[in-house]
Amino acid sequence: MKRFLLSLVLVFLTFGSLFAQRDTDHWIAPFYASSSTTQSVYLSTDSVTPFDVTITSNSSTAPGNVLGVVSISKGNPQVFTVPSANVSVNTAANAFNVINRGLYLKGIKPFFCTLRLVSGTAHAEILTSKGKAGTGKEFFVVATPSTATSSNFTAGVMATEDNTVVTTNWNAPVTFIGGAPTTTTNTFTLNKGESFVYAGIGNSNINNFIGAKIVASKPIVLTNGNVNGNFGNVTSGGSDIILDQSVPVERLGSTFAMVRSRSSSADMEGGIIVATENNTQVFLNGSGISVATLNQGQMYRISGNDYVAQGTSGHYNMLVTTSKNVYLYQLVSILNQNETGGFNYIPPLNCFLPRKIDELPKVDEMPTGAGGASVVPMNTQNIKLNIITEAGATVTYSVNGGPATTPTAAQGPYTLNGSTAWVTYGLENMSGTITIQSNKAVTAGINGGYSTSGYGGYFAGFSSVPVIAKQTGECIPGIILEVDDSYDTYQWFLNNAPIAGATSHTITPTVAGNYTVRVTMGSCPPVTTPIYKVFTCLGQTTQNINICGTKAIVPTFTNSTQTPVPSTVSIITQPTNGTATLNPSTGVITYVPNAGYLGPDKIVFKFCGNATEFVDCEQVTLNLNVVPFVLTDRTIKACQYAGKGYFDLTTANVTDNTIPTTKKFYPTLADLNANTNQITDPTNYFSGLGSVYVRVLTAEGCVGNAKITLDFHPTPVVYEATLTECFLENNETKALFNLTTANVTTESPITQEFYPTFTDASNGTNKILGVDTYISGNGVVYTRVFNANGCYAIAKINLKVTPPKRSPLLVDKYICIDDRTTLDAGPGYQSYRWSTGATTQSIQQVPVGEYWVILQDSGCPVKQFVSVKKAQDPVITSIEISNNTATVIVTGGIAPYEFAVDGTTTWQDSNVFTNLSRGQHTFYVRDSFGCTPISVEVTVPNLVNAITPNGDNVNDYVDYRELAYKENLTFVIYDRYGNKIFTGDKLNNFRWDGTQSNKKVVTGTYWYHITWNEPDLTKTPIKYTGWILVKNRE
Template sequence: MLMIINTLSAQRDTEHWIAPYYNSSAIDYTNTIFLSTDSTTPFGVEIYSNNTLLTTVTISKGNPQQYTLATNRIYTEDESDAFTVINKGVYLKATQPFFCNLRLANDVHAEIITCKGKAGIGKEFYIASSPNTNVAGNRPVYNFTAGILATEDNTSVTVSWNTAGLIFFGGTPTGNSHTFTLNKGQSFIFAGGGGNAFSGNIPNLTGFIGAKVTANKPVSLTNGSVSGNFGAGGSGLLGSSSDAILDQSVPLERLGNSFAMVKTRSTDPSLNMEGGLIVATENNTQIFLNGSATPVQTLNAGQWYRINESSYIAQPGAAGHSNMYISTSKNVYLYQFVGVGDSNATCGFNYIPPLNCFLPKKIDEIGNVDVMPGSGTTPNLKLNILTEAGATVTVNGTAPTPAQGPYPLAGSTQWVTYSLNNVTGNLTINSSRALTSGINGGYSSAGYGGYFAGFSSIPIIEKSGDCVPGAVLEVEAGFDSYQWMLNGVDIPGAISHTYTPTQAGNYTVRIQNGSCAAVVTPIFKVFSCLKLTTQNINVCSSQVITPTFTSSTQTPVPGTVTIVTPPTNGTAVVNPNGTITYTPTTGNGTDQIVYRFCGNAPEFIDCEQVTLNITIAPLTVNNTTLSTCPTSTSPPSATFNLTLAQPNISNAAGATFTYYVNQADATAGNASTIATPTAYTSGNATIYVRVKVGSCFKVAELQLNLTQSVVSTITASSTTICYGGNVTLTSGQATGNTWSTGATTPSITVTTPGTYTLTNSSGNCPSSPASITITAESDPNIQITGNLVFCQGSSTTLTATSAGTGNTYSWSNGTTGSTISVSAPGTYTVTVETPAGCQYQESVTVTQGAVPTVQNASLSECTNSTTATFDLTSAQPAISTTAGATFAYYVNQADAIAGNASTIATPTAYTSGNATIYVRVKVGTCFKVAELQLNVTQSAVSTITASSTTICYGGNVTLTSGQATGNTWSTGATTPSITVTTPGTYTLTNSTGNCTSSPASITITAESDPDVQI
C-alpha cells in the first residue's frame, strides 16, 4: 500500500505540548519525537509526561536528535481511555528555542504531528478531522480523534458540537456538549468510530468536524482521524484502505484569512486526493479561490467546506508546479490534503499557516527531513516555499533555479511559491522577506512532509526565568521595529526583540514589519519573585514584630502573614492585625523566625519572606561624654550631634535611642524628647538617653562639654613680595598649624600675593582663623641707555630708567642719580630701590674703542681718454689693515671728517680724472681720514706698416710696428718688424710705458702657383 502523512508545520519555541490521539487502525505505531535548533551552543531539551521527566536530550545546530516514546505516553486503542481524564500527552521545554515534531509510523501508515509551541495553546478552538468518504469496507477503521492536554491545574474545558447522533468511544454525553476539569499534564480524548461494514455510524464520518473547544486556561489540541480517507474511488465491503490524518491545531487568535497552497504529489486527479478543508469560526464567512470575486461557499461558525483538487492552477513549464490562493472574509482554519502517486490510500492533512508580514525570514534548521523511524527506505521529498514577491531565497545557502520558482499566485501579487525536489537531511531556508515552507513526499508504503513556521499572525512573547528580577522577555527576531510597553505605556529605549523587565505588570510589544500594519502582541503577565531578606534584632522580653516591605510600595495584608519556620527558643504568634508577637524563653541565646507576607495589589502582588535572627540578651548601657568647641561666646555654646554617642552608650542590636533634658521624662519615656538630636545647641550640660530594645529600656547620662581654643597669630618677614622674591609667614604656635595653602609647618614661604589664613588645633579645638594680606611688586624693568664704547681721550654718558614712581638710583662708582658720565672702561651697576624697600640691580659694560691705523695711497688707470673708472675699494689694504675697520669715500675732506651721508655712491666703479679722494676709516666709534690719489695715464697707439698685403707665390711680406720697443705680435715676436710667409690676420699690441695699447691688425693674402709653362 502507498500511504502519505500530512505536512509538517513546526514552530520554533522554548516550550511545546503534544496532546494524545486515538488509534482505530488496530496496527501499532512507533512514535518518535524529532528535535532540532539553530543554536550552535548545545543545550538540553527536557521531555515530560504526566509532569514526570522522561529524559533530557542535548541538541545543537547540525546535531538534531530523536527520542522514541512508549506507546502508552501518546496514544490509546482502548475505549476505556476515551471520554475520560487520563495521563497521556507530552510536554517539552528548554532554555533556547527549538523545533519539535512527533513522527508516528508503522509498515503501512505514517503521520507527523508538528509542535507549534506557545502558538499552539489557547482557550478556544474548532476541531478538524478527515471528511471521511462513506466506503463500507473502511468504516471499521475510520474515526475522529481530538486529544486535549492541559497546561495548568484546574482547567475547565467544554466541547460542544452541532451534529446529532454522534457515538463516542468510552462514554455517552447527555446532550451536544461535555464539560470536564483537567490538571496540568492530564488529557482527555474525544473519539468515535465509523461503525462496521454493514451498519456504519454515518454521522461519525464528518459530524465532529467544527466541534468547538472552550477552556478557561490554555490547552493543546491534536485533531484528525486515525484512520480516515477523504479520497474518491473504492466501493463495496473491502473499500480502498485508509491512512492516519492528524495534526496539532492552533487557537482562534492565531488564525488568518489569506492562504497559499502548493499541490503535493498525487498524480491521479480523479481520486481528488488534493485540495483542502476549511472550518469557519464566524457566521457569514465567504470563501474565495484564486482571486475570484465570487465566493465558492458561505459558511457559519463550525461549518466546513471541502476544496477539490481541480481548484489548483497549473503553472507553465515542465516542472509540474501547481498552486492555489485562498482568501476568506473572516478568519478560518485551513488544512491541506496530501496525496502521493495514483493511490487513494495515501491520505494526510496539515494545518496551513495564514499569509502575513509577520512570518519569519529564516527557518533554521529542520532536522533529518527524510527520516521516518523504522522505514529503512530513502523517501522522495519535495520542498515547497511560500514567500513575498521580490524576495531573495536560499536553501542551505543555494538559490533555487528558475525551474524551481518563483511562481505567481492567481489572486495575489504579494506572494509567490517555489518547489524543490529530492531534498534530504537538515534544511535551512532563508528569505529576505516573510517566509513559510513545507515538505511532502513519501516512499512505497508511506510519505510525509511539513510546514515549518507562521502559526501566529501576531508574534507572541516568550519568557526565560520565572519572575522579576531574572526574567527575560523575547519575541521573534528579524522584524523591522519593536517597542516594548508596560501596562500600555511605551518603555523608553526598549526597542529590540528582547527586554529584561524590572517590575511586575502587563507587558506587550508593538511590532512593525514590511507592508503590514503594526501589531501589538497579546498581554504577557510578569510577576515579582518572592523577595528574600534577612533582619536582626535584640530582645530581652516579648517583642511585637510588624511585617514591612523592604522595597515594595504595597501595604502588607494581615491575612497573608504566615510563620514559615517557627522559633526554637521561644514562641511566635500571628495576631489578627498581621503583627507577630515573639516571646523568648528564659535566659540568653539566639533564635530565628522565618515569616512570609504579601501585599494588597489587585493582581501583581508582591510577597516577601523574612529570616529574622534574634539575639536574646539583657540590655546594658554606659554613660559617656561628647566634647566640642564653642561656636558662640555669649553665652558659650555649641551645636552637638547627640547621636554620635550611640556606639559608646550601647551596641545592642535593634536598640533605639531617645534624648531628654530631664531624667524623669527619660524614665517615663514620654514625648518630651529633644526634637532634633543631630543638631542640639547647648553649653556644658547633662542629657539623659533612653535606650530601648523591644520592651526593654535603660537610661544613660550623656555629658556635653565645651572646649576652649587657642589664638592663631601670623608674623611676616615683609608684607610685600619683591619681584622674583618671596615672603616668609610664621605662626605663633610651633604645632597644630593648618595654613590655607594646606601646609602644616610652623612657617611657610610664599611667592604669590594674596590673603593667607592660619588655623591652629594644638588645643582641643581649632582656633579662629588669622589672616594676612601679602602684596607683590611687578618687574621694575630697569634699562641703562647710552654709548657703551668711547674713543681714547673722550667719555660717554649712561642713563638709568625703571618702572614706577619714587625710585632712587645709586651707581657702583659711588654716584647717585639716574645719569653718570664715564671716561674709563669697565662694568657699571645701578641699584634701584623702590618705596617699599625692594632693591633691583642692572649692569652694563663700557669699553674703550680702538683707533684705526691709516696711510695715504694712490690708484692709477691707463686710458685713451683723460678719465678712467676706478675701484676705490681695491685700495683698502694699502690704506688700513686694522681688524674690523669700515671704509667710506668722500670727495670733500670736511664731509669725510663729519662722516655724513655725502659719500661716493658706487666706490667700486668711480669715474674720474686725476683727483684726491678722502677715505673715512672707522673701527667701532673711532675713525681717521686718509687721502687716496687717483692718477690717469695715456696709453700708446699701435700701427702696422706692410711691405705688401699680398705674398707672391714662394715669397714673403715684412710687417713693421710704429714703435721701436714694447711690441708684441700675435706670432709671439717682440721685434719692431716681422717677416711672414703665410696668409692670415696679424695683430700687434704695444706696452711702452705703464699702459698697453689697443691692438692693431692687418690681413695678408697669398697668391697660388701661377704654373707658368714654357
C-alpha cells in the same frame, strides 16, 4: 492500509524564527494510538555551523530525562528514533489522565523538527512541530469525521510551564476512553512537561468533539486528529493515522490556497474548516456567495470537487477565504484509496511568508528500515512538490545542495481563481533534501507515497499576524520577550508608547505593562503584534531586626511604589517561639514572643499592592532576634570654655542594639523619676562637669534608665608668639606675614583659624582668609588653636615690621666730567653689594654715572641708589659792550666765578673788562669746581662818534654792514628823548645817513643800540651801546 502525511511546515511565526517549525525549542504532545507505532524525529537546519540538539521527555533537560543528543548542520540532517512510551499512549489508564509523556527538543540555533510514524505497512504519518509558534493559550480541536466505530479521535495537551490550568469545552456529550465526565467541560492542572490525552471512538462521538475549545492559563501545545481515522465515503475501506500539531487561535488567518494532491477522488481530497467566531462565512475560488456560515466550533467539509482545473495541465488549485480567522486542514491521499488519507494544517497566505525554505530533509524517506532506520520505502510513488508564491515572483529550487533550478513552463506558474496576488506550481518526481528560493513570499507542500500509503504537507506560513513570545523567564526581573529575528525593522511599545532604543527582535522588560512590537518586512505594510502582558515577579526579601518585646510589623514594599492592600496580607509561616496575629483591616502583623524567650524567631508573610492590573507582590522573610533590653551608662565629652561646655546628649549610646527608641533626658535622677524638668534641647545642653539621666522607651514598650556622665576634653595649651618680617618695597611700613608659621603650641595635630582682633577670635567673626599672605604693619592678630577633639584656645601673635636702614653718608656727588671720586656707604651693615659687583663698604675711582648698593641689616636688604654727576658748567648768557668796556654776564655752575680774556693765564674775579681794543676778543669763565673753562669769542666793533652827512663822502654815514653776518643783528638809533628815529636792516644795509623820513635830523647827539648773537654753541647775546654826534650843514 497506511497513509503517511509529511507535515514539514515552515511558517512565518511572529515569534522566534522566520519559519514556523524552524526554532530553538520544540514540543510534541502525546497522542492516543490504537496500534503500536515506530517513530523518529527528523532534524535539519540552515546553519552551516554544526550544533547539538538535545531530545528529552517531560520538557526537562535533566540527565534522567535526556533521550539523546545529535549534532546537525546544513546538508547534514539527522534522524533519532524515539521510544513509543515517550510520545504515545495506547491504554485507557493513560487516557483522560495527567501523565508524563511528550517530547521536548532544545538547540542553541533554530532547526526543523518533524515526528514521522509508521505502523508496519498499515499506517503512517508525519507530524510537523511548529516550535514556539505551536505554543499558546487557546485552541480548537480538529479531527476528521467518520461514521465507523473502528475510527477514533485524539487530542493531546502538553504544558510548557508549571501550574498550568487547562479547561476544555465541547459541543455535546462525548464518550471518552479512560474517562466519563458528567458535563461537557473538563478542567485539569499540569506542570511543565506533563500532558493530558483525550481519546474516543468514531461515529457521532467524533463530531461532538470536533470544534472543542481548549483554554489554558499558560502556554501549551496540542496534537490532534485520528489514530486511526477515515474520511472517505466508504468508511469500511480501511483507516490511517490522521494527525498534526495545531496552532493557537492568535496565529490563524482567513486567506488560504490549496493544490490538489495525488488523488482524483472527490471524497479523498478537499479540506476541513473549523470556525473560532460566530457568523464566519466561507468563500471558494473568489465567489461572492458563501458556501457556509459557521458559528464558533462548527465544522465545514470542503469537497475535492471544489478544486479548479487550470487548463489541460492536470494542475488543480483552490482559493479559500473566510470572513473571520479559521482553522483549515487539507485532506490528502494517493491512488484514490480510502486507506491512504491524511490531513495537515494549512498556513494562511500573507505578505510575511518566508522568501526561502531551507532545508526540507529526506522528503521521500520514512523510519521503515530495521530498528526504525530511515530509508526510502519500497514501491515509493511519484513525489510531487507544490509551490504557492506571490504573482511575479522568481522561483528556483535545489536538491541535495545542487545548483538552483528554475521550474519549467509546464510546472508553472498557474493562476489561482479569485486572486491576482498568488500563483501555484506543481513539480513531480522529487526526492532527497530540498531547498526552495523565491524573491517574494512563498510556501510549499509535498504529496506522495509508497505501496498503499500516501503522505504530504506544507512547509511555510503558520501565522499571518506577528505574536510576541517569551524567550526566557516568566516575569520581571528575568523575562525576555522576542519576535521573529528576520524582520527588517522593529519598534517595541509599552502601553502604546514607543520605547526609546528598543529596535531589535528581543527586549528585556523592566516595567510591568502591555507590550507590543511593530515590525516591517520588505514591501509588506507594518504590522503590530497583539498585546503581551508582562507582570513583575513575586518579590522575595529578607529582613533582620532585633526586638525586645512585642513588635508591630507594617508591610512595606522594598522597591515598588504601590501601596500595600491590607486585605492581601497573609502569614505564610508562623513563628515558632511566639505568636503572630494579623489585623485584616489594617494589614498590621503583631508579634508577641513567648514569655521569657530570648533568641531567634522567623515570620514569613506576603502582601500585594493596589494597582488595578499589574499588581506588585512581595514575600518577606523576617528574621527576628528577641534580645533583652539592656542599657549602659555612658560618658560623653565636650569642649569647655570658662568651665562650661555644650553637650549633645543624644550621642550617648546607652543601648547596644539597633532597636528604634524614644529618649527623654533629665538633669537629675529625681527629675527622671518625677518626670519633671525634662531637658528640652538635648543636642545643645550647656553645663559644667556633672551628670544627667536618660529614660529610653521602645515601640514595644520596653523602658530603661541610664546615667550619662559629662566630662571635658582637654583644652590646647598655647603661647604668645611674634612674627618679624621685612618691609614691603611698595609700602615700607608693612610686611607680608605667613600667620601659620607662628609657633603658638607644641601640640599635634592641630588646626587654626586667625582673626584680626581678640573680640573677633572670641566670637568667630571676620576670620582672616589669606593667612599665608597676610599684609600688615606693626600690630597683633589672634588665632584659635583646635585640637583633635575640636576644642580651642586663643593665642596672641605679635606682628613686627623691620624697616629699611639706608646709609646717611651715601649722597649724590658732582665732579668734573673727567674726574673720579669715591662712594662710601659707611659701616654697620651685614653686607654690601654694589652695582659694580663690589661687596666692600666703599668703591673708589668712580666716574660720572648711576650706582646702587644693596645694604643688608637685620636680615632685610634695602637697595639704595646714588648718582655721580658731572658738575654743571657755567653759561655766559650775554656780553654787554659800551665803547671799549665789556661786561660778561654768567649763570649756572657754582659761584664764585673767575674770568679771563684772550687767554687763561691771568684770571680775575671781576666780570668787567676795560680798555679793550677794537676787533675780536675771547672771554673765559670757570666756576668753583675749576673744570675746563668755557669761552666766547666776541667782536668789538669800530666806534663812530660823529658824522657830517653833507655829501662829501667823508663821514657821511654810520655804517655797520660789516656786522651783517652776525645772527639776529639789530641796529637802532634814538634821539635824546628816546624816540626811535632809525632801524638798520638788510634793506638799508645797516647804514644811517643822518636823516629821518628822508629829512636831515637836527644837529645834536643821538644814542644807538647794536645787538647780535655770537655763532657759538650758546648763541651768546652781545649788546653794544653808545652815542653819536650828527652835524648837519645847511
